Amino acid sequence: MNSRTGLSVLALVLLTADGVPAGRAWDYEGHRIVNQLALASLPADFPALVREPAAAERIAFLGGEPDRWRNVADLPLRHANNPDHYLDLEQLDWAGLDWASLSPLRYEFARQFAAGREAHAGEFPRIDPAKNAEHVREWPGFLPWTITESFARLKSAFSCLRAYQEGGGRPAEIANAQANVIYFMGVMGHYVGDGAQPLHLTVHHNGWVGANLHGYTTDPKFHSWIDGGFIARAGITFTRLAPRARPARLLATNPPAGTRDAMFTEVMRYLETQYQRMEPLYQLEKAGGFKADGAPGSLDGREFIDEQLLCGGEMLGSIWLTAWRAAPTDDFLNRQLARRAAGPVAD
Numbered sequence: 001m002n003s004r005t006g007l008s009v010l011a012l013v014l015l016t017a018d019g020v021p022a023g024r025a026w027d028y029e030g031h032r033i034v035n036q037l038a039l040a041s042l043p044a045d046f047p048a049l050v051r052e053p054a055a056a057e058r059i060a061f062l063g064g065e066p067d068r069w070r071n072v073a074d075l076p077l078r079h080a081n082n083p084d085h086y087l088d089l090e091q092l093d094w095a096g097l098d099w100a101s102l103s104p105l106r107y108e109f110a111r112q113f114a115a116g117r118e119a120h121a122g123e124f125p126r127i128d129p130a131k132n133a134e135h136v137r138e139w140p141g142f143l144p145w146t147i148t149e150s151f152a153r154l155k156s157a158f159s160c161l162r163a164y165q166e167g168g169g170r171p172a173e174i175a176n177a178q179a180n181v182i183y184f185m186g187v188m189g190h191y192v193g194d195g196a197q198p199l200h201l202t203v204h205h206n207g208w209v210g211a212n213l214h215g216y217t218t219d220p221k222f223h224s225w226i227d228g229g230f231i232a233r234a235g236i237t238f239t240r241l242a243p244r245a246r247p248a249r250l251l252a253t254n255p256p257a258g259t260r261d262a263m264f265t266e267v268m269r270y271l272e273t274q275y276q277r278m279e280p281l282y283q284l285e286k287a288g289g290f291k292a293d294g295a296p297g298s299l300d301g302r303e304f305i306d307e308q309l310l311c312g313g314e315m316l317g318s319i320w321l322t323a324w325r326a327a328p329t330d331d332f333l334n335r336q337l338a339r340r341a342a343g344p345v346a347d
Contacts, residue, residue: 007106025085025197027228029237030309034193035186036238037313040245042321047161047181055182062186063193078134084146084191086200089275091140092116094123099272104264106145113140116184123204124269141193144271148186148264151319157181158327189316196270196312198278199223208282216282225290226281226305234302236309244310248317253326263322270315 026034039056049055069081092099095116099254103109107187117124117138127137161177163169169177199222206223208216230236255262281304289300 025194028064035063035189038316041248043319059186086141087143089124100164104261159330163333192316246314248321
């Protein structure tokens with residue numbers, strides 16, 4: 001798939017001079033809403049532990065956790081964590097990569113992209129070392145890999161929990177396994193929520209850069225306004241959106257032989273769909289739909305944001321549901337529990 005932005009290298013000098021890699025998607029309240037909508041999307045037979053008030057609150061709270069990791073100055077964490085929140089899809093085109101052929105393996109993709117960037121160096125703006133303190137501008141972001149890896153971690157957590165519940169696990173072991181499920185569900189929600197914010201999927205993350213034929217905003221504060229300021233001013237809350245929560249659905253998990261990982265494909269499809277909402281977002285801003293100042297049309301963007309939060313909640317709930325249903329039997333743990341139940345072997 002190819003970009004439709006038609007951005008030139010000369011115009012994109014602005015990206016390096018003034019822009020920064022995509023920042024936080026949704027403020028805490030937005031991420032919390034996505035996790036709550038996902039909980040509301042789950043079928044009645046989903047493990048009841050997530051509906052207990054303390055667990056539901058923990059899952060909602062953890063929607064903000066990966067952004068909290070960004071509040072410390074430790075360079076190794078910032079270097080590793082920050083690119084997990086976005087994917088500038090246009091950069092894949094500049095590198096000559098087909099979106100449908102990306103490796104689902106993070107480090108194989110890194111090789112793909114590095115080779116493409118070197119082969120098409122003229123398509124990329126110069127990196128200013130003074131604005132690259134975190135050493136991440138060489139990369140387009142790793143959001144779909146982060147979500148896909150999180151899905152696998154949650155499957156493992158469900159497998160472990162089932163083994164302890166069915167194989168004679170001690171109460172403390174079951175409680176810890178339940179806590180792991182809750183943790184992975186909550187933290188994963190942050191990244192799926194990031195994917196529902198179209199500005200996390202484009203080089204235009206902090207205002208339009210480069211050729212700007214339609215006169216879209218170049219205000220670098222546009223991103224933060226969409227993430228939280230507008231949500232607060234427009235009165236967007238979980239309570240208001242809850243009746244519109246969409247049921248989670250099972251996603252594909254068994255790809256045909258020779259094809260890439262099925263969940264990665266599902267995630268890329270989700271992100272590509274949200275990317276298509278990027279330019280309409282800018283169009284709404286130009287029309288005054290995000291002013292929230294009481295003027296006619298100033299709240300026209302509220303339905304747009306509602307839709308993005310609802311999409312994020314539906315996708316997150318679907319990933320949770322699929323992880324639970326697809327969780328394999330933990331044969332290793334089952335054998336360990338069986339040996340423990342049998343007692344010590346006599347000499």
